[in-house]
Amino acid sequence: MTVTRSDHDADAAGADRSAALADALAQIHLSGAIFLHSEYTEAWAYESMSSREVAAVLAPDAARLVLFHVVLAGSCWIEAGSDKVWAHEGDVIVLPYNDQHRMGGHEEAEPVSIAQLIDPPPWTALPHIVHGTGGARSELVCGFLACDDRLFDPRMGVFPPVFVVTPPVGPVRSWVRASSDLVLQQTSRTADDRLGSPTDIPQLLLREVLKLHLSNAPAxxxxxxxxxxxxxxxxxxxxxxxxxxxxxxxxxxxxxxxxxxxxxxxxxxxxxxxxxxxxxxxxxxxxxxxxxxxxxxxxxxxxxxxxxxxxxxxxxxxxxxxxxxxxxxxxxxxxxx
Missing domain, CATH: 1.10.10.60 (Homeodomain-like)
Structure with a gap:
């Protein structure tokens, strides 16, 4: 039994596959930005706008829209469809098909429409939601990316309606947090009806998150x-x-x-x-x-x-x-x- 040889081959294959995944994802054209900063305190829950309403606000000309949430502090559940998944500090939540969803904390609360919590566009500053009844705090930043690649065609079913990626402790996890903080700091008003923010960081973030998610998919x-x-x-x-x-x-x-x-x-x-x-x-x-x-x-x-x-x-x-x-x-x- 050649255990050393087998382990070496597996490691090499994993490295090759990671590089190939990165190359494949780099070829997918994405465009988008961070669009929301939110702070919730227990007890809280909200329901998003419909997929069509979100697309109309964020990217009306996009063929497909991908949403993501970075959990900066605390924890929360998110539900799209029949299953409820949990995310915790440092995790990234991805809604690959821009499905309507609900989100909330550990304590029971009646979901409030997010339309009641956020001013309608155009925005002169990055929208900031503060919602809840004053208990334990969770903080998130939310972003979107527009993409016409079939990887995000819901008919292909490559991804579940919502999934959570936990970056491993180390450089990647630290980078996710630092990138989110940087985008929040650098988002500013660039015109009467327009906000400007770094667009390359959300693209890099989503590509890294997808690579982590797909690395455990079939070979x-x-x-x-x-x-x-x-x-x-x-x-x-x-x-x-x-x-x-x-x-x-x-x-x-x-x-x-x-x-x-x-x-x-x-x-x-x-x-x-x-x-x-x-x-x-x-x-x-x-x-x-x-x-x-x-x-x-x-x-x-x-x-x-x-x-x-x-x-x-x-x-x-x-x-x-x-x-x-x-x-x-x-x-x-x-x-x-």
């Missing part, structure tokens, strides 16, 4: 930019991402892509380096990891969501991919609190 993540544009692969990817719990077969996926099973298999192997069903297994494990880390859903529920009828079968598959059982992995990773 084909670096091939996604090409795969999402491939007329054969893209429909099958959309089907798998959209319904990871469905019991997909190669024949079914081939029908979705309007090709033969042989053509689909060959195309996946050429572009992504994996057979379609192997890719599906990797994607299911990625979805399961997100749910284990950011929700308190029971393992059995997560198993069903990613296509396993029996919790035992899911646990075996998860352990093969991650080296530990789901419950153990969740404890080590710090389940949502």
């Amino acid at each position: 084909t993540a670096t091939g996604w930019p090409a795969a999402l544009r491939d007329i054969v692969i893209a429909p099958a990817l959309a089907a798998m991402h959209g319904e990871p719990g469905h019991r997909w077969t190669l024949a079914e996926l081939a029908r979705v892509s309007s090709v033969s099973s042989t053509v689909l298999d060959e195309r996946f192997r050429t572009v992504l380096g994996l057979a379609p069903i192997r890719y599906l297994t990797g994607w299911r494990m990625h979805v399961a990891e997100d749910l284990l880390r950011t929700t308190t859903l029971p393992v059995a529920t997560i198993a069903h969501r990613v296509g396993y009828e029996a919790e035992e079968a899911f646990s075996r598959a998860f352990k093969r991919h991650h080296g530990s059982a789901p419950s153990t992995w969740r404890e080590r990773s710090g389940v949502a609190r």
Whole structure:
């Protein structure tokens, strides 16, 4: 058994993959800025405007909008769709499809429309929300980026509606905080109806956050930019991402892509380096990891969501991919609190 050789190869592969991910993400055109600074005290909760209303205010000409929140202090939950995830100081929350959402703290509170908390544009200064009843404090900065890349097309289902990234302690985590502080300091009025702020920092921040998120996705993540544009692969990817719990077969996926099973298999192997069903297994494990880390859903529920009828079968598959059982992995990773 050549443990040293194996570990070395894994490290090298990880470094190569990280570089490839960075290169792929660097090719995606993004534009945007920080648009909100907020301070909340327990008890508090708000509901965002609709996706259309947010887009109309921030970037009316953008094809797609990505929202993010950096938690500078405290902790909060955020809900987009049916699941509630938690974020804590130093975390970055991403809403890749600009979904309408709710956010709140540890104590129960009736959500207030954010339209009641923020003055309508045009803004002569960076909007600053102070809301709550005076208890424990949470502070966030919020930003947006406009992008027309298919990576952010909700029909492809590359990302969940909302996810939380925890930068590792060290330079990256410190950089996220320092970057947020810098943007807050440098945002200023540049015209009667316009604010100016550093636009390169939000782009760099989101790229780094996406790289951290995708680094745990199936090993084909670096091939996604090409795969999402491939007329054969893209429909099958959309089907798998959209319904990871469905019991997909190669024949079914081939029908979705309007090709033969042989053509689909060959195309996946050429572009992504994996057979379609192997890719599906990797994607299911990625979805399961997100749910284990950011929700308190029971393992059995997560198993069903990613296509396993029996919790035992899911646990075996998860352990093969991650080296530990789901419950153990969740404890080590710090389940949502």
